[in-house]
Structures are given as structure tokens and as C-alpha cells.
Amino acid sequence: MSASGSWKLLTSTWSGRVGVSLLAAMVVVSALVLILMPLDFGTRYWNDPAHWMELPKAVPPAWYAWFTGSPYFPQTKLTLLRVGDDAGFVTYVGGLKYDYEVLPSHVLVVIRGVRFSGDPPTIAVDLLRPDGLRLPLARVLVPPPSPQERSPYVRWSDPPLRAAPESSQDFITALTGWFSATYSAEVSGVTSRMAFALPTSMGPVPLKGEYVLVARLFGSPGDGVDSVSVVLGGSHYGLAGTDVVGRDIFLGLLYGFPVALGIGAFASVLVTAIGTLLGLLSGYYRGLLEEAIQRVADVVANVPLLPLLVFLSFLLRPGILTIMSILVLFSWPGLTIIVRSMVLQVIEMPFVEAAKAEGAGDMRVILHHVLPQIAPYVAAQMVFFVPSAILAEAGLSFLGLGDPTIPTWGQILELGFRTGAVFTGYWWWVIPPGLLLVLTGVAFASIALGLEPLVNPRLRKA
Amino acid sequence: MFRRLLSRALTLTAVLITVLTLLTVVLGATGYSDRIIQSLIGEQLRSMRESLAQRIRDPEELERALSGLKSEMERAYGLDRPWYTRIPETVLRVLTLDLGDSRTARSTSGSTKVIDVLSERIPNTVVLVTTAMLISSLLGLYIGATLSKRVGTRLERSVTYLSAVSNSLPSWWTGILLLIVFAYQLRLFPGSGMFSSPPPEGALERAVDVLWHSVLPVTTLVLISIGPSIYASRTLLLNVAQEDFVSVARSKGLPERVVSLRYVLRPASPPIVTGLALSLPASLGGAILTETVFNWPGMGRLYYNAVIMGDEVLIVALTYLFTLMYVAARFILEVLYHLLDPRVRV
Numbered sequence: 001m002s003a004s005g006s007w008k009l010l011t012s013t014w015s016g017r018v019g020v021s022l023l024a025a026m027v028v029v030s031a032l033v034l035i036l037m038p039l040d041f042g043t044r045y046w047n048d049p050a051h052w053m054e055l056p057k058a059v060p061p062a063w064y065a066w067f068t069g070s071p072y073f074p075q076t077k078l079t080l081l082r083v084g085d086d087a088g089f090v091t092y093v094g095g096l097k098y099d100y101e102v103l104p105s106h107v108l109v110v111i112r113g114v115r116f117s118g119d120p121p122t123i124a125v126d127l128l129r130p131d132g133l134r135l136p137l138a139r140v141l142v143p144p145p146s147p148q149e150r151s152p153y154v155r156w157s158d159p160p161l162r163a164a165p166e167s168s169q170d171f172i173t174a175l176t177g178w179f180s181a182t183y184s185a186e187v188s189g190v191t192s193r194m195a196f197a198l199p200t201s202m203g204p205v206p207l208k209g210e211y212v213l214v215a216r217l218f219g220s221p222g223d224g225v226d227s228v229s230v231v232l233g234g235s236h237y238g239l240a241g242t243d244v245v246g247r248d249i250f251l252g253l254l255y256g257f258p259v260a261l262g263i264g265a266f267a268s269v270l271v272t273a274i275g276t277l278l279g280l281l282s283g284y285y286r287g288l289l290e291e292a293i294q295r296v297a298d299v300v301a302n303v304p305l306l307p308l309l310v311f312l313s314f315l316l317r318p319g320i321l322t323i324m325s326i327l328v329l330f331s332w333p334g335l336t337i338i339v340r341s342m343v344l345q346v347i348e349m350p351f352v353e354a355a356k357a358e359g360a361g362d363m364r365v366i367l368h369h370v371l372p373q374i375a376p377y378v379a380a381q382m383v384f385f386v387p388s389a390i391l392a393e394a395g396l397s398f399l400g401l402g403d404p405t406i407p408t409w410g411q412i413l414e415l416g417f418r419t420g421a422v423f424t425g426y427w428w429w430v431i432p433p434g435l436l437l438v439l440t441g442v443a444f445a446s447i448a449l450g451l452e453p454l455v456n457p458r459l460r461k462a
Numbered sequence: 463m464f465r466r467l468l469s470r471a472l473t474l475t476a477v478l479i480t481v482l483t484l485l486t487v488v489l490g491a492t493g494y495s496d497r498i499i500q501s502l503i504g505e506q507l508r509s510m511r512e513s514l515a516q517r518i519r520d521p522e523e524l525e526r527a528l529s530g531l532k533s534e535m536e537r538a539y540g541l542d543r544p545w546y547t548r549i550p551e552t553v554l555r556v557l558t559l560d561l562g563d564s565r566t567a568r569s570t571s572g573s574t575k576v577i578d579v580l581s582e583r584i585p586n587t588v589v590l591v592t593t594a595m596l597i598s599s600l601l602g603l604y605i606g607a608t609l610s611k612r613v614g615t616r617l618e619r620s621v622t623y624l625s626a627v628s629n630s631l632p633s634w635w636t637g638i639l640l641l642i643v644f645a646y647q648l649r650l651f652p653g654s655g656m657f658s659s660p661p662p663e664g665a666l667e668r669a670v671d672v673l674w675h676s677v678l679p680v681t682t683l684v685l686i687s688i689g690p691s692i693y694a695s696r697t698l699l700l701n702v703a704q705e706d707f708v709s710v711a712r713s714k715g716l717p718e719r720v721v722s723l724r725y726v727l728r729p730a731s732p733p734i735v736t737g738l739a740l741s742l743p744a745s746l747g748g749a750i751l752t753e754t755v756f757n758w759p760g761m762g763r764l765y766y767n768a769v770i771m772g773d774e775v776l777i778v779a780l781t782y783l784f785t786l787m788y789v790a791a792r793f794i795l796e797v798l799y800h801l802l803d804p805r806v807r808v
Contacts, residue, residue: 015623295473302477302792306747307765307784311485311777314769315492387630395751398634399766413635417755422641423653430642434635441630449626 006376006454016450022443030258041255046407052246053162056105056233060428061241061250071101075234077110079227080215092215092228098196099208105233107192109138112160113226114217117151120144121219125163125228127195130209133178135195136170137213137230138163157226165192196232241428244419249412253432256409259320260390260440263408267324267331267389272382275332276374279339280366284347293336301333309392313401320393320403327392335381339374346373376454384448387441394437409433470796474789479553481785485778486552490545498774499539502565507532552778561779566771567764576779579764584783586656587753587760590676591745594683599738601684602691607727609692610699622696628689633748637682637755644678651678654757679756683748687741694737695730702730732803739795746788 010016038044045051056075065072080092109125120142127135140163145153155161165171172190179185185199196211197204215228240250278297282290305327312318312326346352352369360368396402397410398417416422416429489495507528518524533542540548555562561576569578605621612618645653652658656675662668702708703726711725712718750762757763761780768776 014619015626295476298473299476299480302474302789303481304746304784304788306750307781308481308484310750310765310769311781312488315488315494391630391632394632395634398632398751399754400770413638417638422638423646425642425646427642430635430638434632434638437632437635438630442627445627445630446623449623 006379006451009454010447010450013450013453015446019443019446019448019450022439023447026257026261026440026443029254030261033254033258037251037255041251042404042406046247046252046255047404049245050159050162052242052248053164054108054110054231054233055242055246055248056235056237057242057246058244058424058426058429059105059233059235059237059242060426061239062234062236063239064241064428065236071235073100073102073104073232073235075237076104076232077229078213078232079229080213082224085221088218090217090219090224092217092225094213094230096211096213096232097209098206098211100206102235103193103196103204103206105193105235107137107165107195108231108233109163109165110160110227110229110231111138111140111156111163111225112228113157114142114155114161114223115152115225116142116219116223117153118220118223120153121217121223123215123217123225123228125213125215125230127230128212128214129195129207130211131182131198131207133174133182135174135178136168137165137195139168139170165195166190171195193233240432241426243412243415243426243429249429249432252407252412253409253436255407256412256433256436259406259408260393260437263320263324263393264386264390264440264444266321267327268382268385270325270328271331271385271389272335272378274328275335275381276339276378278332279336280343280370282336283340283343284362284366284370290340294340297333297336300330301337303330305330306392306395309396310399310401313396318403320406323393323396323403324389327389331385331388335378339378342374342377343370346370376451380448380451380454383444383451386444390437390440409437467796467800471793474793477789478557478782478785482553482556482778482782483549485781486549487546489774489778490549493545494772495545495548495774496541498772499541503532503535503539503541506535556778556782562775564768564773564776566767566773567776576776579776580761580779580783583759583761583764584787586758587746587749587762588787590679590753590758590760591683591749593676594680594687595738595741595745597680598684598688598691602688603695603734605688606692606695607699607722609696610703610726611722613700618696622693625689625692625696628686629693631686631689632751633682633686634751634755636685637679637752640678640682641755651675656759679752679758682752682755683745686748687745690741691737695734698730698733698737699726702726705729732799735795735799735802739792739799742788742791742795746784 011020054077062072062074064070076096078094078096080094083091083093085091111123114121114123122142123138123140124136125138125140127137129135140161142155145151171192175190175194176187179187179199183199187194187199187204194204196206198207213230217223217225238248238250240248240253243249278293282293308330309323309326313323316322318326347370352365355365355369393402393408394410394413397408398414400414400418402408402411402414404411410433412433413430416426416433419426419429421427421429486495510531511524511528514524514527518527536542540551559577561580563574564576564579565574567576567579568574569582571578573579609618609621641653644650652675656672657668658671658675662671708721708725711721716725749760750765752758753760753762754766761783764776765780765784767773768780
């Protein structure tokens with residue numbers, strides 16, 4: 001059957017259409033990810049906890065708050081505006097009206113690009129609460145220049161300085177002192193979110209009202225910062241929530257698309273190529289070669305794959321390509337055995353004998369007369385093998401044996417399971433990556449099912 | 463028939479030896495096996511130093527005695543020879559089930575002998591995997607047979623689609639979903655292990671307890687393996703049902719029961735058994751993942767722990783046993799195949 005004929009057949013069935021559209025969507029997402037996200041996303045961002053400090057840790061996705069009607073505070077980043085230069089200091093101010101039902105998950109001061117020419121400046125960031133407290137969020141001493149450096153000096157331009165208020169004793173004493181003096185509440189275990197809290201007997205609740213943020217830089221004339229901002233962590237975040245490191249799971253899931261498709265394509269093309277080639281050779285040439293290939297195929301086909309994969313990945317700690325090559329090395333025999341038996345039938349057919357009688361060479365007979373007969377079956381097998389390869393990688397990742405430089409769906413799931421997401425109810429951490437794995441499998445299984453009449457002509461009647 | 467079975471037996475033995483050689487070569491070539499033996503010797507030397515120090519007072523003499531012991535042990539373990547000369551001994555040792563001592567795992571009676579630990583764990587895995595395979599193949603055959611008589615109906619198409627698609631369910635993820643819903647939200651079934659702690663008194667109560675703990679793991683294994691089973695039975699039965707001899711049987715006026723049992727199911731049974739044989743490695747391998755999720759104390763969980771802790775002896779023994787169990791099951795199915803298919807008997 002011709003290529004356009006196969007396409008028509010594929011799109012004529014319901015499952016074929018489902019599979020093709022799912023796969024097309026995945027390919028589009030993968031292409032966008034490859035264009036828009038850096039290729040070294042894994043090592044550069046995903047594995048760097050500092051990159052995710054501004055995000056709340058282990059919170060559900062934003063749409064879940066709307067869905068359940070639970071109180072919601074959006075992730076907020078307030079950049080302070082430069083309002084004036086007085087003698088000796090520059091002031092930055094920002095305001096915020098807080099009337100949410102939940103506290104922010106955490107508070108973080110982010111200072112980017114401090115520029116100075118003389119002595120190193122100091123920066124103080126304060127929060128003025130509606131109840132009158134002036135709370136010190138951060139006191140920053142800029143490191144002095146080294147002898148080799150030349151003015152103007154620049155600090156923290158990339159990455160910026162991220163200061164957590166609760167790491168300073170000033171913040172803790174000011175807040176506990178104020179709580180005990182004003183509300184006669186003794187609070188221990190102060191966290192940064194309590195900057196916006198009112199202590200009650202039921203625990204801290206949000207103190208609603210107008211808040212003012214003031215940052216002052218004390219230094220020489222002309223000194224300043226590129227930006228100073230305060231991050232209030234949301235009670236929910238983004239489309240897929242965050243994990244315990246604060247990583248945006250949605251980004252990890254996106255990056256997993258091209259990785260999964262790449263793994264599947266790489267492994268299935270190689271397996272199909274090796275399996276078909278060996279099957280053709282042993283079916284066509286017979287004799288000793290056939291015997292040798294079939295014996296080896298028999299042995300390799302009977303090796304339990306997963307225990308060996310686990311063993312080899314643990315000992316060799318290989319990259320993703322090596323893992324896939326091992327998978328290929330143990331997966332070709334099934335195809336070889338079947339292709340051989342199909343070739344045995346094909347070479348008995350009259351048109352092959354005719355071609356041989358006309359003096360066609362072995363190469364020509366194999367490529368022009370034998371291969372086209374088995375091609376539909378081989379193509380269907382190639383499609384069918386893709387999800388197996390993706391699942392094998394995911395299974396290894398789930399056992400903690402994945403390639404740590406590349407985030408995959410299996411690895412996201414593994415960390416979730418190991419951190420106890422199942423007991424703690426972090427469903428957004430374990431359900432979506434598995435769902436994407438299943439969806440990928442569904443896409444390829446649907447296509448293979450749509451191709452079934454091609455492989456098994458008897459079903460065409462039905 | 464015996465020639466064929468003999469050649470199968472030879473192939474399967476070749477599988478065992480290949481796997482073992484591969485294991486020992488990888489362990490040796492990566493220097494892993496040397497490191498492990500060295501740490502083993504170091505451990506023994508430390509404990510000997512204490513007992514020796516009470517008898518030998520002179521520190522120099524003590525050192526001399528210890529270094530003599532060390533080289534003696536290195537010779538005994540074969541460390542003074544290159545790793546590849548140790549391969550035949552290792553392979554032979556494992557083949558004869560002389561499996562040695564585990565460093566990390568212990569049986570309930572406290573024995574560190576690998577053979578003791580394994581004999582405790584193997585039944586747990588066998589019970590889990592065979593129960594699940596039995597359920598899913600019988601159920602799959604029944605549903606597949608029902609479907610093959612209703613080809614083209616909406617029910618047939620949607621069930622066929624679902625079963626083809628269920629092939630892509632990762633066993634561990636399915637397990638996690640079941641855990642979240644049935645163990646932690648609804649609290650119907652236990653979330654991990656094989657017994658309650660403390661285990662209940664009395665044989666009957668214990669059996670019920672194990673049954674209760676096995677519901678989720680078995681369901682997981684059935685869920686992931688029933689799809690292919692339904693799909694294969696339906697397709698194979700469908701193929702046979704379109705053969706001419708079936709139409710002839712029907713036109714002779716034979717009752718439908720006889721037609722479907724003797725003219726359709728009978729000729730379709732050898733390939734169905736083959737399909738069962740081919741799904742075995744997936745089930746056994748799947749046990750590693752499923753047992754990890756449910757903390758089921760079987761071979762899979764033991765294997766995972768051995769890998770994480772770097773217990774070489776246990777890793778070799780378990781990989782060998784996985785292969786051995788698989789090969790044994792393959793052989794049993796092979797014999798079954800011969801009994802079912804009269805064509806290969808002549």
C-alpha cells in the first residue's frame with residue numbers, strides 16, 4: 001500500500017485521528033520548547049535551587065484555588081520606585097494594599113545591580129505595617145571592592161541578591177517584641193510570612209490594610225541600584241504548582257516533551273533498523289548466517305530487560321544516550337524473529353522468483369521486492385515501540401537512576417514520590433507527569449491501532 | 463518433540479550463562495567488584511586487629527601479622543589476580559546456587575546468607591505476580607472472546623481501544639494513583655507492606671491480613687497487564703474465526719458452543735500461550751517497580767535496595783534468580799505449547 005494510501009487509512013479511523021492529533025500537538029509543544037527554552041535548562045536552572053527562591057514551595061496550581069474556592073493570594077513581586085536623592089541616601093518606595101484571606105507563603109527581598117564608586121554603600125529595606133510597626137526586612141552590607149577592581153563597582157547584577165528576612169536577628173526581635181508589646185502574644189518560630197500577620201489565639205491571620213515598603217541606600221553621590229523589589233510568595237502558583245524546592249513544575253513538564261519524544265524516536269528508529277536488517281539478512285540468505293542470528297536473537301529475547309537495565313544504569317551511571325543504547329541492544333530480537341518469518345514467505349512468491357530470473361541482484365531484490373512487502377508491519381512496530389522506550393526511561397528515572405542533567409517526567413515523579421507527595425497530598429506533583437506519560441502512550445497506541453488494518457489485512461473486512 | 467524442547471532448553475541455559483557473564487564482566491571491568499572485596503577485607507581486618515591486639519603487645523609485630531593476614535585474604539578472594547580470571551569461578555559458584563553472604567539484607571531469623579534471604583522473599587513475589595497474571599489472562603481471554611463475537615460494534619471498538627491504550631500505563635504510576643485514592647483519601651486499604659504491624663495472631667487472620675494488603679498491588683499489576691491480554695485474545699480469536707474450517711463447522715449445523723470452543727479457541731490457544739510467555743518478563747520486571755511503590759517485601763524491593771546500597775553479592779544473585787525464574791516459566795509454557803499444538807508434536 002502506498003504512503004498516501006496509508007495516510008488515508010490512518011485518518012479514516014477514529015483512533016488514528018486521535019493519535020495523529022495528539023502526536024501533532026506534542027510535536028508542536030516540543031518545537032516551541034526547543035526554540036524558547038535554553039537547551040541546558042536542566043543544569044542551568046532546574047538543578048539550581050537559588051534560581052527558584054522567589055517561588056513558594058510545594059503549593060498547588062493557581063486554578064485549583066478558583067476551582068475549590070479556597071482563599072487565594074497571588075504570587076506578587078513589588079518593585080520599589082526611586083523617589084528621591086537626599087544628602088547621603090537614595091530612597092525607593094512602594095505600596096501594597098493587603099486584603100487577602102491568607103498570608104503570603106514567604107517574603108523575600110531581591111536587590112539587583114548595586115553600582116557604587118567610593119566606599120561600599122549599605123542598604124536598608126523596611127516594611128511599614130498598618131498597625132504602626134516599622135519592620136526591618138533586610139540590612140545589606142555591600143562587599144568592598146578588591147584591589148584589582150576599578151570604579152564604578154557593580155554587585156549582584158546576575159544573579160541578584162536574594163535576602164530572606166528571617167535570616168536576620170533584627171527582623172525576629174522587632175516582630176516578636178512588637179507582637180508581645182502590642183497584642184500581648186508570645187510568638188515563637190517567626191517566619192517571614194508573619195511580617196503580614198496578626199497574632200491570634202488561633203495562630204497568625206493576615207493583618208489587612210495599607211503597607212508601605214521603603215528601601216534606603218546610604219552611600220556616595222551617584223550610587224544606586226538597578227532595582228530593589230520585595231517578593232510575596234503566592235498561596236498557589238502557575239499552571240502546575242511548585243515542588244519542595246520551589247521549582248515551577250509546569251516548566252519541568254514542558255521541558256519533558258522534547259526529551260520524551262527524543263528518547264522514543266531515537267530508541268525506536270534504532271531498534272527497528274537493527275531488527276529489520278537482521279531479520280532481512282537471516283530470512284534472505286538462510287544457512288549459517290540465519291542460524292547464528294536466530295540463535296543470538298533467541299537468547300537476547302529471553303533476557304529479563306528491566307533487572308539488567310537497573311543493574312547497568314546503577315553501575316555505569318550513564319547519560320541518557322547510553323541508557324537508550326542499552327535498551328536498544330536488548331530490544332531488537334522480537335522484530336528480527338518476525339521479520340525473518342515474513343521474509344521466508346515473501347521470497348517464495350512468484351514476483352520475487354521472476355525478479356531473480358531476470359537477473360536482479362540480491363540488493364535489488366531485497367530493497368525493491370521484499371522490503372516493500374514487510375514495510376507496513378515494520379512501520380507499525382516502530383510506532384508501537386516508542387511508548388515502550390519512553391516508559392522504560394521513566395521507570396528507571398522513577399528508581400532514581402535517570403540522567404540527572406536532563407529533567408524528565410519520570411524524574412519529577414520520582415522526587416515527588418520520594419518526598420512523600422503521596423502521603424502529604426501533593427497531587428499536582430505526581431498526577432500531571434504520569435498523565436503526560438500516559439497521554440504520550442495513548443498517542444502512539446492510537447496510531448498503531450489505526451494502522452492495524454494495514455498490518456493485518458483480514459481486519460480490513462471487519 | 464523432544465528435539466525441539468531440548469533445543470529450547472539449550473537456548474534458555476545459554477541465556478542464563480550470558481546474563482551471568484555479562485554481570486560479572488561489568489562488575490569486574492568497572493572495578494566495582496575489587497572495591498567491594500577490598501572493603502570486605504578491611505572490615506574483617508578491623509575486627510581481627512582488636513582480638514590480635516590482646517595477644518600481641520608489640521605494635522610492629524602486630525602490623526606485620528596484620529599485613530600477612532591481609533595478603534593471605536587477598537589471595538583467597540582472588541584480588542591478586544586480574545578480575546577477568548575470576549569470572550569462571552563466579553559464574554560457576556552462582557550457577558550452583560552457592561550465593562554467598564549479603565552485606566545489607568537479613569532474613570527474619572537474622573541470617574545474612576543470600577540463599578536464606580531469597581527463600582524468604584521469592585514466595586512473596588511469586589504469589590504477587592502469578593495471582594495477577596492468572597487473573598489478567600483468564601479475564602483477558604474471557605473478555606477477548608466476548609469481543610471477538612461482536613466485531614465492529616461500538617462496545618468492541620471502545621474496549622479494544624482502551625485495552626490497546628492501557629499498554630501505556632506505567633505500573634508504578636498506576637500504583638501511586640491507587641495509593642492516593644484508596645489508601646490515603648478513602649483509607650480502604652493499607653498503603654505499604656505485606657502485614658499489619660504487629661501482625662495478627664492466628665493463621666486465618668494472617669492470611670486475611672496478607673490478602674487485604676495485596677489488593678492494591680495485585681490490582682495494579684492486573685490493570686497494566688489485562689489490556690494486552692484482551693487485545694491479543696480478541697485479535698487471535700478473530701483471525702481464527704475467519705478461517706474456512708470455522709464456516710464449514712458452522713454450516714454443518716454444529717452448536718455455537720462447540721464451534722467456539724473446539725474450532726476457534728482450540729487452534730487459537732498456542733499463540734495465546736505464547737503471548738502469555740512474552741508478557742512474563744514485563745510482569746517480573748514490573749514487580750521491581752510495583753514492589754517499590756507498595757513496599758512489598760519481595761524480590762523486586764530487595765533488588766532495588768541491593769542496587770541502592772551497592773550489595774554486589776545480592777545484585778548478582780537476584781539478577782540470576784530473575785533470569786532463572788523467567789527461564790523456568792518460559793520452559794513450562796513451552797511444554798504447555800507442545801501439548802496444545804498438535805502440529806509441533808509430529
